[in-house]
């Protein structure tokens with residue numbers, strides 16, 4: 515009875531949806547759901563974010579204020595700190611963080627806390643979907659027992675699903691509604707319900723027959739990236755003393771129309787997903803005494819990349835500026851973890867900054883998308899620093915300019931025209947012309 519009512523509400527867009535966690539994933543999700551006609555309540559424990567959103571302001575650079583204002587203008591969206599509002603909702607979608615601890619162990623406290631806060635308000639017929647990336651079994655082994663403290667039974671009284679998030683902030687071609695979405699439920703009824711909801715705002719949904727398959731698919735996607743990036747990073751290091759430019763090698767190899775997909779080297783991996791998610795599987799598979807050898811080696815290679823960039827920067831200064839790292843003025847271009855976004859979580863640039871600082875370098879940074887870094891431990895030695903402005907005098911003032919991110923809005927020709935020495939980890943200077951600057955790829 516409750517099931518039928520919820521199903522009809524989803525089909526008629528007559529349902530109210532709670533999004534728990536209004537971050538990089540939660541905000542765009544709330545946006546598409548609201549725009550498709552559902553009433554949406556975004557719940558977050560951070561009062562600053564809630565206030566900003568209710569005032570029509572975005573706290574994420576790649577999401578403009580207009581988009582939040584458009585959501586509010588529908589009168590179908592509100593942000594709230596109050597988890598009790600979950601009781602008014604027909605579906606609850608959880609998008610809270612899943613970081614790693616200091617020893618590469620999963621930190622599930624955000625999921626657990628969300629579950630603890632939600633369970634007193636669960637109602638019969640509700641659909642609860644976890645979207646946070648985690649190891650297979652998180653939905654049924656971690657979240658389900660907490661939610662069942664309500665006295666209601668999962669997949670009988672309420673319905674519990676997992677749908678991995680594939681959001682790619684800054685991607686101009688793909689956004690929430692046109693990224694195909696995997697939806698996993700452990701019973702046909704749950705699968706039917708989650709499909710009825712998600713197909714209202716996602717163009718292509720891909721049902722799978724269990725939450726574990728959906729959880730494992732997300733890890734496969736990110737492990738695949740982590741392993742292939744590590745391979746290309748290793749090949750870069752191997753080819754360098756052979757005087758072979760990895761970027762030219764990739765350009766040649768990718769002309770093969772089948773069986774090859776290009777991955778690109780860099781100064782290390784960052785963000786909330788690729789450096790973290792593989793270790794969720796590593797941790798979980800210990801239960802079965804199964805070592806994840808390739809995953810571990812890939813992680814090791816990627817984590818050593820900032821050290822490689824440090825070494826190359828020191829050698830470049832030594833060879834081309836007759837200076838050591840100690841005392842040299844170095845400008846880091848790009849502190850985001852990847853191009854065209856303002857997210858610096860796990861950014862390799864910040865790790866490189868710490869390594870350079872330990873060697874006595876005097877550091878500044880330039881990032882048009884991150885005008886200042888907060889005073890937080892995550893920002894390391896660049897905490898509380900402000901980005902310099904792009905100008906000829908500024909670029910001339912450094913012994914070396916280290917390019918760690920390839921933002922489209924940076925004028926690399928201007929940098930090459932005024933810098934003395936560039937260490938380029940992203941191949942952005944490949945097309946710079948007529949410059950006296952020495953360019954070293956790293």
Ligand SMILES: NC(=O)c1ccc[n+]([C@@H]2O[C@H](COP(=O)([O-])OP(=O)(O)OC[C@H]3O[C@@H](n4cnc5c(N)ncnc54)[C@H](O)[C@@H]3O)[C@@H](O)[C@H]2O)c1
Pocket residue numbers: 534535536537538539540557558559560563609610611612624627628631645646647648679680681682683786787
């Ligand atoms: N950022 C991405 O591009 C991306 C892509 C794919 C998957 N993911 C996964 O999606 C999940 C969310 O990532 P994100 O980048 O959106 O994180 P985020 O840190 O940007 O946002 C999470 C939000 O959840 C809030 N929160 C934490 N605990 C809460 C609670 N108990 N109740 C309500 N709100 C709570 C935080 O205040 C924060 O605003 C993670 O598992 C991540 O791995 C992220």
